[in-house]
Amino acid sequence: MIKLNNVSKTLDGSTILEHVDFQVQPGTITGIVGRNGAGKTTLLRMISGIIHPDKGAITVDGKSVFREPNVKQNVVFVPDSTDALKAYSVKEIVKFYKVVYPSFDENYYYQLLDKFNFKKTGKIKQMSKGQKALFSLILAFSTNAQYILLDEPTDGLDVIIKKDILQFIAEEVAKQDVSVIISSHRLDELEKMADHIVVLKDGTVESEVEMEALKQQYKKVQVAYNEPFPNDIQDHLDVLSQAGRVGVVLIKEDDAESEAVLRQYNPILFEELPLTLEDVFVAKLGGDLYVS
Ligand SMILES: Nc1ncnc2c1ncn2[C@@H]1O[C@H](COP(=O)(O)OP(=O)(O)OP(=O)(O)O)[C@@H](O)[C@H]1O
Numbered sequence: 001m002i003k004l005n006n007v008s009k010t011l012d013g014s015t016i017l018e019h020v021d022f023q024v025q026p027g028t029i030t031g032i033v034g035r036n037g038a039g040k041t042t043l044l045r046m047i048s049g050i051i052h053p054d055k056g057a058i059t060v061d062g063k064s065v066f067r068e069p070n071v072k073q074n075v076v077f078v079p080d081s082t083d084a085l086k087a088y089s090v091k092e093i094v095k096f097y098k099v100v101y102p103s104f105d106e107n108y109y110y111q112l113l114d115k116f117n118f119k120k121t122g123k124i125k126q127m128s129k130g131q132k133a134l135f136s137l138i139l140a141f142s143t144n145a146q147y148i149l150l151d152e153p154t155d156g157l158d159v160i161i162k163k164d165i166l167q168f169i170a171e172e173v174a175k176q177d178v179s180v181i182i183s184s185h186r187l188d189e190l191e192k193m194a195d196h197i198v199v200l201k202d203g204t205v206e207s208e209v210e211m212e213a214l215k216q217q218y219k220k221v222q223v224a225y226n227e228p229f230p231n232d233i234q235d236h237l238d239v240l241s242q243a244g245r246v247g248v249v250l251i252k253e254d255d256a257e258s259e260a261v262l263r264q265y266n267p268i269l270f271e272e273l274p275l276t277l278e279d280v281f282v283a284k285l286g287g288d289l290y291v292s
Contacts, residue, residue, distance in 0.1 A: 004023070007019075007043075007057070008054050024196075027178070028180075028195040029182065031193075033183075033200070034183075035201075039200055047149060073145065076149065080152040080155055090122060090135075091121065112138045116164075133154070137172075141176065149181045166189065188277075196208065217253060223269060
């Protein structure tokens with residue numbers, strides 16, 4: 001488990017992160033979502049032991065990354081830029097990775113390269129941007145590390161490669177017993193795959209969501225009436241959108257009272273729609289957390 005306890009960081013006199021607390025459970029995907037500049041990269045760099053927090057503690061399986069450097073073999077940070085890799089060839093990088101990650105699985109690495117039609121020779125700098133992004137994930141998932149931290153892994157990529165990458169991550173997490181932290185400014189991308197979402201805002205954890213619990217907690221209902229959309233509903237319930245006589249309302253799963261309000265005006269349509277995380281943020285957390 002990764003634990004952050006009251007972590008704060010100041011860079012060049014500005015407070016970047018303050019009182020950050022959260023945990024990453026084994027075998028799960030945690031999404032860190034926040035706008036540009038929210039502190040996501042700084043947070044991931046601290047968890048992987050690249051920079052020190054000014055205050056608070058970060059532990060990986062109960063050990064400090066800073067006091068026990070061996071812990072680093074179990075944590076891989078994949079930055080949003082692949083610049084650090086570009087001088088190496090596909091073969092050379094293995095030697096380098098084996099020094100840092102002694103359990104690096106070379107067979108698995110070449111197997112994955114085959115699967116995604118990568119050439120086994122040649123320099124990394126010759127790859128396209130999308131290939132580089134996928135390649136850096138292949139490297140990370142070949143290390144056998146328990147914790148993989150991905151900084152904006154799909155940023156700036158086209159939809160096809162984005163889909164491949166997200167699917168690759170989900171498959172690897174299902175196959176290996178790894179924990180993945182993914183930072184993104186796209187709530188919609190993370191919510192499909194994350195078990196747990198941490199929202200960073202103004203340098204601190206604004207909210208945390210367990211996706212399973214959330215889906216059981218709320219439902220989204222589309223209703224339509226023969227008469228103008230009732231003010232009573234507008235005034236008392238969480239209306240996500242409304243056009244003419246049709247509205248979409250967020251209610252709690254077990255909230256019989258709110259459902260009775262919707263039904264008392266004899267809706268001609270009462271239909272449950274798939275719930276998204278954005279719906280809950282918009283209705284319950286002020287709406288400005290939609291960060292894409
Ligand atoms: N070395 C540094 N010195 C001073 N300020 C820094 C440094 N690195 C980052 N910052 C500042 O810290 C804040 C958070 O940056 P960070 O890169 O962690 O955010 P982010 O959420 O990852 O943003 P993005 O989505 O744009 O990558 C920004 O305001 C940034 O300008």
